[in-house]
Amino acid sequence: MTCDEVREQLAEHLLGTLEPPVDAEVQRHLRGCAGCRRDMAALAEGVSTLALAAHDVEPPEALRDRTLSTLEDEWTTDPTPARGLGRRMMWLGRAAVVVALAGALAWGAVASSRASRFEAAAHKYEAFLGILGGENVRVGQFDSSTTQQFTGSVVMYDSTVEQSWVLVLVRAPGMQGTAHVTLRSDDRTIELRPIEFEAGGEASTWLVTSSNLKAFDHVSVWGDAGIIATATLESD
Amino acid sequence: MRAFAARERGAAEDLYDRFASRIYGLGIVMLGSDAAAQDLVQDTFMKLWRSADRYDPSRGKLETWVLLVARSLAIDGLRRRVLESRVLERTGRPAEASPERGPDEVAETMDLADRARRAMSGLSDGQRAALELAYFAGKTSAEVAELEGIPLGTAKTRIRTALLKLREALQEQPRDV
Numbered sequence: 001m002t003c004d005e006v007r008e009q010l011a012e013h014l015l016g017t018l019e020p021p022v023d024a025e026v027q028r029h030l031r032g033c034a035g036c037r038r039d040m041a042a043l044a045e046g047v048s049t050l051a052l053a054a055h056d057v058e059p060p061e062a063l064r065d066r067t068l069s070t071l072e073d074e075w076t077t078d079p080t081p082a083r084g085l086g087r088r089m090m091w092l093g094r095a096a097v098v099v100a101l102a103g104a105l106a107w108g109a110v111a112s113s114r115a116s117r118f119e120a121a122a123h124k125y126e127a128f129l130g131i132l133g134g135e136n137v138r139v140g141q142f143d144s145s146t147t148q149q150f151t152g153s154v155v156m157y158d159s160t161v162e163q164s165w166v167l168v169l170v171r172a173p174g175m176q177g178t179a180h181v182t183l184r185s186d187d188r189t190i191e192l193r194p195i196e197f198e199a200g201g202e203a204s205t206w207l208v209t210s211s212n213l214k215a216f217d218h219v220s221v222w223g224d225a226g227i228i229a230t231a232t233l234e235s236d
Numbered sequence: 237m238r239a240f241a242a243r244e245r246g247a248a249e250d251l252y253d254r255f256a257s258r259i260y261g262l263g264i265v266m267l268g269s270d271a272a273a274q275d276l277v278q279d280t281f282m283k284l285w286r287s288a289d290r291y292d293p294s295r296g297k298l299e300t301w302v303l304l305v306a307r308s309l310a311i312d313g314l315r316r317r318v319l320e321s322r323v324l325e326r327t328g329r330p331a332e333a334s335p336e337r338g339p340d341e342v343a344e345t346m347d348l349a350d351r352a353r354r355a356m357s358g359l360s361d362g363q364r365a366a367l368e369l370a371y372f373a374g375k376t377s378a379e380v381a382e383l384e385g386i387p388l389g390t391a392k393t394r395i396r397t398a399l400l401k402l403r404e405a406l407q408e409q410p411r412d413v
Contacts, residue, residue, distance in 0.1 A: 044300040046399030053352035055261030215290035
């Protein structure tokens with residue numbers, strides 16, 4: 001996309017109302033264009049001004065204690081370590097695991113399996129990664145948005161150090177061709193490589209990245225007519 | 237945010253004092269009731285805590301991130317009610333001084349709010365309507381264009397121009413009192 005095309009979309013990108021494929025294109029452009037990032041920052045300041053002008057209303061006093069108490073309850077019952085501190089990880093060992101898994105996928109080892117083994121593989125990956133650091137593993141099951149039978153799983157490994165990755169394994173009997181796959185958070189969208197359905201309707205895709213994936217909690221599969229299926233990633 | 241993510245009560249209090257009024261006000265405007273607005277404040281802070289380690293300062297200001305998280309939750313609330321259209325009402329209540337804020341901070345905030353409201357009143361009717369539909373109702377520019385009976389390009393331009401005008405208003409020097 002050109003800068004002029006991106007600038008046209010920036011307000012909607014900021015407000016989260018762009019279609020995911022277009023949003024992903026805008027995001028890709030912003031990563032490499034300081035000028036457009038400055039433009040977006042200017043629009044974001046406009047949002048702040050709008051908030052001040054249109055909906056700055058002092059809440060009831062009691063809400064403060066109630067909200068802070070609820071937060072403290074959450075802190076007390078949440079068993080994970082204080083966020084942001086993280087544990088030191090054996091980076092080389094984990095990176096080697098990620099490379100090995102990505103290599104197995106590239107060799108087509110997973111792509112040649114049947115759907116039932118696809119789901120079993122996803123659970124095995126989850127168990128395996130649990131040995132490495134289970135609190136960073138998330139899984140999700142696809143729900144079909146159409147009458148097309150569509151099953152599958154998403155496994156996401158969030159790394160606090162370097163490599164994060166996501167694995168998408170699906171089966172849609174009778175489907176042919178390719179479909180787009182997107183990862184979505186509240187304000188960002190990442191497009192994975194498209195999936196290509198094989199004879200039995202099986203397909204897979206993956207992403208290995210140094211980006212932090214913790215914000216991403218929805219995976220959608222898109223055809224020409226719109227969303228085919230969506231998976232929501234649940235934390236352990 | 238790091239302190240908040242590390243469960244420091246003081247950081248949570250600061251965050252609340254900075255943003256609760258705008259989140260609550262957003263709930264009043266978008267969800268239409270005090271109860272829903274209070275729930276929005278609580279749900280937003282819970283989401284901020286659960287995603288605190290995902291905030292990346294290099295991608296934008298904390299204020300924008302917090303507001304958009306709250307707005308996203310409010311839009312989810314609206315969709316759950318299967319509302320297709322709303323009449324946007326302001327409560328008409330001016331921002332009240334918080335007992336925790338010092339007088340200089342109150343004065344600065346009210347000055348900013350005054351300038352922001354003047355900026356809003358300086359928008360054309362079309363710009364204001366397009367921005368309100370996009371921001372408060374979560375409408376895409378295509379939906380704004382259809383609702384307003386204008387071309388798609390015009391809808392995009394109005395939303396963008398409105399946001400930039402509001403931003404310019406805060407760049408101006410405050411009036412001498």
